[in-house]
Amino acid sequence: MTSSLRWKIALTTTAVCCAVAAVLGILVHNVVARQIVGEVRKDADRDLDQALAQYQYGTSYGEMNVAIDPPQLPGLLRALIARGRTGSMVGAHDGKPVMWAAGPADDRALAVWLPYESTRHRLRDVDTAILASCALAAGVVALAGLFLANRISRRLTTTAAVARRISAGDLDARVEFPSEQQDRDGQDGPADGRGRRRPRYHDEVRDVAQALNSMARSLQERIEAEKRFTADVAHELRTPLTGSLAAAALLPEGRPKEMINDRLKALHLLTEDLLEISRLDSGVEQADLARVELGRAVQRAVAATRLETSVRVIRDAVVLTDRRRLDRILANLLVNADKHGEPPVEVTVEGPVVIVRDHGPGYPPELIEQGPQRFRTGDPGRGRGHGLGLTIVVGQATVLEIALSFANAPGGGAVTTLRLPVGRLADGVPREGFT
Secondary structure, X not given: OHHHHHHHHHHXXXXXXXXXXXXXXXXXXXXXXXXXXXXXHHHHHHHHHHHHHHHHHOOOOOOOXXXXXXXXXXXXXXXXXXXXXXXXXXXXXXOEEEEXXXXXXXXXXXEXXXXXXXXXXXXXXXXXXXXXXXXXXXXXXHHHHHHHHHHHHHHHHHHHHHHHHHHOOOOOOOOOOOOOHHHXXXXXXXXXXXXXXXXXXXXXXXXXXXXXXXXXXXXXXXXXXXXXXXXXXXXXXXXXXXXXXXXXXXXOOOHHHHHHHHHHHHHHHHHHHHHHHHHHHHOOOOOOXXXXXXXXXXXXXXXXXXXXXXXXXXXXXXXXXXXXXXXHXXXXXXXXXXXXXXXXXXXXXEOOEEEEEXXXXXOOHHHHHHOOEOOEOOOHHHOOOOOHHHHXXXXXXXXXXXXXXXXXXXOOOEEEEEEOOOOOOOOOOOEEOOO
């Protein structure tokens, strides 16, 4: 886009310069040509007046080119003389260009002529100089336009790159243009009502960059406030929930106790999920990496959920991961598939890749495009929920550097693909998953 904009600006500037140069060139050509031709015509008219005076007195014409009714006299001048008038025009004499001047003399045409070849050469030289000047001006303006357009294009490219980083979740990204003379000049402008220095020159691209920075800063502050609120609420709820669970255990057995325990446990799980998300958002979580036999680890994690899920190991692999966090990811995916999808739920291990698939309505398009959003399931067809399970999956996958993708199978059903990192650890790290 910016490359196209750069060339469009450069070509538009060049086209405008060429148009202006062409108009000025035509005007200059007409003015200079009129002046040069006027000088020759003036000399021809002077010679004609002298020749007419000498004709009346019968004296010699000297070295002037004079003739009575010359056969090569242009027809327009003959018609003009027939009406008793004098005139001059460019014509030819003996195959050479000349400036004719003629007037009536006893019902005949007395004509003089001056060589015009040198005048034509002068006009050609003037035209050549005008064309060269126009070409030079167009070239200089084209280079200047390309330089300015390239500068604008670079700054727009930088702004667009920062906008893409912000869209990808990097809210710390800001647009910072390199130091330029204009930047220094901009600090010398007058101060506004708040004491801030206003730029001396208005810069629309900088306005866009500053608006983008302001938007990112505002968005970052709002998200940070939401994260703090979520963490504070989870912490505040944890203590009374623990007491409520202990108090509920003292209730007599019966349906009311079961209902209260069920709701309290659901609220307790929600609180724990919020606390986990707040820890993931803070960026303080660190993985305890170890070499793990992926196939066996997946089988144990699936068995621990006690959900009806089939596991197929096509090709096993040893990966670097944190068993506890990997179990958490798989458990959340399987619970999500069991709650929102339909059986059968299948887990496939092929090398360092784990694929979890159900046969339900699939993920909503918003989730596939934007990723999981907390407190949003996206599609009522996938059941009710808070959207925290998949949010935790994304956060834990980020800690483990697992490439995570959400999609829908062609035959129906949600498909989640995890690609785990494979590498080597330093000596002395325990090997988990091997017996």
